Amino acid sequence: MKRRTLALTIVLTIAAALTLWYIVGSSTPSESERKASTLEYYKENWGMEFSEPDRIETIWSSRGWFGDGESITVMEYVNSNLDLLKQDMNLITDVNLEIVNHMIRKFTENTLSMQSNSTELEHVFEQHNVEVDIHDYYHKQDRNRTNYIIAVYKQNDQKLYILEWYQ
DSSP states (O other), X not given: OHXXXXXXXXXXXXXXXXXXXXXXXXXXXXXXHHHHHHHHHHHHHHOOOOOOOSEEEEEEEOOOTTSOEEEEEEEEOTTOOOOGGGGTOEEOOTTTHHHHHHHHHHHHHHHHHHTTTOHHHHHHHHHOOOOOOTTOEEEEXXXXXXXXXXXXXXXXXXXXXXXXXXX
């Protein structure tokens, strides 16, 4: 009787473990699904359509339950397959270089101010130089008086930085 109970317990434990593994494993999105979800988010929320990057990483997000906060997403395009003209992105020239870098510095300063206790955020800005150079591209869009997005494509890095502000 004890053997039968032990065998039944082992079988049920294995069945429960396999079921849990199947549920958890199948609910984790793949890299391709995460990319598609991120691209869809920018299309729906900002009307910006990007070609699929080689890699997407959210390097900072302070978005809370109420949707307010800041985020920085980086899309890497190793083979430069980003079609910038479709995105209404503007070429950075000597005429607008300082204006764009001022917008980026303002986002950085305001984000650091909102997250004054975060040394992690300071490291993010130290590791990722978002300031642009001539021949890079940018796009700024305001949704209303408090929400905006700045998208910056740095050609030498082949990276698209997306800075979002929600308040």
